[in-house]
Amino acid sequence: MAQHNAFYAQSGGVTAVINASACGVIEACREHGDRIGKVYAGHNGIIGALTEDLIDVSQESDEAIAALRYTPGGAFGSCRYKLKDIETHRAQYERLIEVFKAHDIRYFFYNGGGDSADTCLKVSQLSEKLGYPLTAIHVPKTVDNDLPITDNSPGFGSVAKYIATSTLEASLDVASMCATSTKVFVLEVMGRHAGWIAAAGALAGEGEGEPPHLVIFPEVAFDREAVMARVDEAVKRYGYCVIVVSEGARYEDGTFLADAGNTDAFGHRQLGGVAPTLAGMIKQDLGYKYHWAVADYLQRAARHLASKTDVEQAYAVGREAVKLALAGQNAMMPAIKRVSESPYEWRIEAAPLAEVANQEKFMPKEYIREDGFGITSACRQYLSPLIQGEDFPPFENGLPKVAKLRLAKVEKRLTEFTL
Amino acid sequence: MAQHNAFYAQSGGVTAVINASACGVIEACREHGDRIGKVYAGHNGIIGALTEDLIDVSQESDEAIAALRYTPGGAFGSCRYKLKDIETHRAQYERLIEVFKAHDIRYFFYNGGGDSADTCLKVSQLSEKLGYPLTAIHVPKTVDNDLPITDNSPGFGSVAKYIATSTLEASLDVASMCATSTKVFVLEVMGRHAGWIAAAGALAGEGEGEPPHLVIFPEVAFDREAVMARVDEAVKRYGYCVIVVSEGARYEDGTFLADAGNTDAFGHRQLGGVAPTLAGMIKQDLGYKYHWAVADYLQRAARHLASKTDVEQAYAVGREAVKLALAGQNAMMPAIKRVSESPYEWRIEAAPLAEVANQEKFMPKEYIREDGFGITSACRQYLSPLIQGEDFPPFENGLPKVAKLRLAKVEKRLTEFTL
Incomplete structure (x- = not known):
């Protein structure tokens, strides 16, 4: 030919x-x-x-x-x-x-x-x-794992492994510091529309009390009071609280947390700043010392x-x-x-x-735990093979x-x- | 006995x-x-x-x-x-x-x-x-590598390897996006008093034009005009600019960049936010699209x-x-x-x-390049063995x-x- x-x-x-x-x-x-x-x-x-x-x-x-x-x-x-x-x-x-x-x-x-x-x-x-x-x-x-038909998108499994590993590692750090220092750690991950990457953070732990203690998805309307109650409960019960939050976290009305009036010294709205925004809320509402990280390109380049x-x-x-x-x-x-x-x-x-x-493939409803702050075992079963090896x-x-x-x-x- | x-x-x-x-x-x-x-x-x-x-x-x-x-x-x-x-x-x-x-x-x-x-x-x-x-x-x-007498501090070499690797990887990402999207990437690293970790970021590249294009040390007074000129030059010459900035970056008078009036939606000063602060300045002065990452605990837990x-x-x-x-x-x-x-x-x-x-061991003057934005070959020679293997x-x-x-x-x- x-x-x-x-x-x-x-x-x-x-x-x-x-x-x-x-x-x-x-x-x-x-x-x-x-x-x-x-x-x-x-x-x-x-x-x-x-x-x-x-x-x-x-x-x-x-x-x-x-x-x-x-x-x-x-x-x-x-x-x-x-x-x-x-x-x-x-x-x-x-x-x-x-x-x-x-x-x-x-x-x-x-x-x-x-x-x-x-x-x-x-x-x-x-x-x-x-x-x-x-x-x-x-x-x-796509790291976002939002392509339809394909069971998963090439690129996602590696971000998922990076975020799960980083959540596990940083949690061990916070756990050792919490008695006299940092009590809350917030990790911001990619995913403006779908919470796949945030969900992967939940692979870091499974048993009672194992971090992350909260995952905040774009699919679940952000309820400040409910989140704070959970954070407080985790700190009181386990000594510390680890949160994985999606950059797409938003309020009921669709406003992104990161867009909620957060400005820099020059009056510019800051992008990608959901972690500092959430950390600031926690400091204000609960008074806990916090650290936060924004993985940004590090996660998809790792x-x-x-x-x-x-x-x-x-x-x-x-x-x-x-x-x-x-x-x-x-x-x-x-x-x-x-x-x-x-x-x-x-x-x-x-x-x-x-x-x-x-077409965008969102997280199925049955992958998000009923309380909205974690993943179900069906989700774990779906995600786990993708980070293997x-x-x-x-x-x-x-x-x-x-x-x-x-x-x-x-x-x-x-x-x-x-x- | x-x-x-x-x-x-x-x-x-x-x-x-x-x-x-x-x-x-x-x-x-x-x-x-x-x-x-x-x-x-x-x-x-x-x-x-x-x-x-x-x-x-x-x-x-x-x-x-x-x-x-x-x-x-x-x-x-x-x-x-x-x-x-x-x-x-x-x-x-x-x-x-x-x-x-x-x-x-x-x-x-x-x-x-x-x-x-x-x-x-x-x-x-x-x-x-x-x-x-x-x-x-x-x-x-100590990750800060600031203990005296010992040639280096256990804990530093691993952070150095993580930051150098992350800088290398994220730089490849930015380089591929810069034609139509992100032109500037800012990675914030630990080191409130000494620039050892920021210096390690410079191990990612050595040749002409290789990222990072700027390293910003706590030891060098932050000069906005000089920094912007360098960023602009890098974007014009190489298409993009990668910056590794120490959380301890400060002005001549000792004020931390991260403390320079940066507040969240509730009027709280934000901690550890030198990356978004610097990115905001770049957007304001030069108009370039940016991304930023704050590695925080990820770097010392990796x-x-x-x-x-x-x-x-x-x-x-x-x-x-x-x-x-x-x-x-x-x-x-x-x-x-x-x-x-x-x-x-x-x-x-x-x-x-x-x-x-x-006692704190600061970066020797001869480890910082004369222009203040990079490391010398003496510094490279000192750091390189510490990330090996x-x-x-x-x-x-x-x-x-x-x-x-x-x-x-x-x-x-x-x-x-x-x-």
Whole structure:
């Protein structure tokens, strides 16, 4: 069969394992040299395609590509950029065809979350609507675990492991200090709309009194009085209280806690500050000494503590994407299917992209404990397999090794294009 | 020789490896059963001695004690409590003697930083000033690396490794997002008086343009204009800017950045908020989109990423403390001596506690780059060996295993004592 080139790009917030998916895509493409020529990576996602800003992946050694498996961040640059639909912005799509033609690109792999799946779905219409023979496959990733159909999203398991581990470790710290010092510790985690990451913090403990003593979800309206009662109870009963709070924690009326009038010295509203806000409330209402942490990017970049399950799944969806493309399965996404609970087993199935794009998967109600401050055993059963196994990167000189890519740019053949 | 019991306790902020020192002390005591009977651990530091709140360590299995080597936090509880001197508060010292007599304690091991060394020094005077035959040894620990005489403080190397790794990982994240999203990332680290931990962040990169692009030390007066110029330059030159800032960052007049009028919704001053404060300034002055993280307890509890060198040193000072005690070396501290730079070699030497207590070791001037925003090669040479090697804990069910102690209390023989 004829040989054509492939395009691969990363989109949206990156994860500890998105490069493992890149590794899967690129390695699988290299194994099919009869049908896939070069892989061109878009510099900064779809923007790279639009602006003909392409990286010639064929110039990277096999070793460098293998190293992507243990390198966090997005090696080729990511973007937050949504395509409008073909009817509204036809010129962008014609430009994509122009670029794809100029570089003989017939396979399109887009690695991202829900918004990016929408972009990929739109690109997949190039063949049907504009007659350009392209096969577009979406490669799933998101720390938020909010993609539908797939049992879980690659990227989430590693954040979950990091947050569960950090909660466990910091809790041991607070427990040792609480007699004469810090009594309350608040850890803020990502998840603006869904509480999946906060729920993972609850994996740190299970028995009576084991931290975290409270998990605060975006799905449960924040009730200051109820929260304070729980905090006070934990301090009185166990000597200390550990709280995992989602950045998306909000009041009944939808106002984010972090937005509730919190300003810096210059009158600016502070973002991502739910932990200090909550800690301040606790100090005011209960008078307890507190510490707080905001993990922010640390949690989604922590490849040093990735879940082995997550790395394997991220790599597998990358490989599977190539298989789907070669089978001509346009507008699909490899999804993870949980085959067995105990022992945990999974396989990959193809899901139609139209059913994935722009859908958010929230925490099922039965995953949140009735009192709203913890997870149920059903949730624990769902989450636990996702953090199993360690896949430490190699270390060099005391630090994790990361891929060193050449990132050689492909010579441009077209005129400039303004986004 | 006669057999007497030993007292061991933990004091001050805990570290990822203070329990490794506990492990060293206890294992060494067990090897000298001819002279050392039971080890009694003070529950919550010196408070445990004063209130006769003692844990019978002899009831812990060898396996449980071995597990302390990989368990973060302070297994026996720590405290922030300073003894006044014998002249001022003689009753406390008489109480200590009463407790030590009641439980036949003649060896005293106190595991802490500078303030705790002062407590240990005072306790060491029991023999000379009050005639009770006690040998008191201080076991060094502090993430702040500010103990004098010892080349470095056990506990620091692991925080340094964690911060350097986190800076490296988060930088890869920001680098991939910067084209269309976050341009500036601020990581706040511990170190109220000395910039050792902030300096460790600089180990993440060395070459031109490698992050972190700025390190902000407590030792260098904060100059907003100069900082903003540097941030702007980094964003313009490299596309993004990564900043590691010490919680102790301060203005020329000594005011902490974090104290500069930053209040929460209820008008409370926020603690530990230098990262959001600095990020807010950057937004105001330069308009760049930012993210910030505050590692707080996560950094000093992160046993999962401990430095092997640090674990070995923490364990070794624990063992050596017992050796010094058995040699009758009262009022001493095992200190780490750097014997060779390359290859890095160290040994332990005894240091007189009087020279250690209440002294802080600041960053030498020649360790801070002339522009004030980075470290020198001398600093890199000093820090680098301290983060070498990994010593991952065993994992179970996706999470680090930690010691499960019985923590059986010793029956009280005395009347109550009010602190």
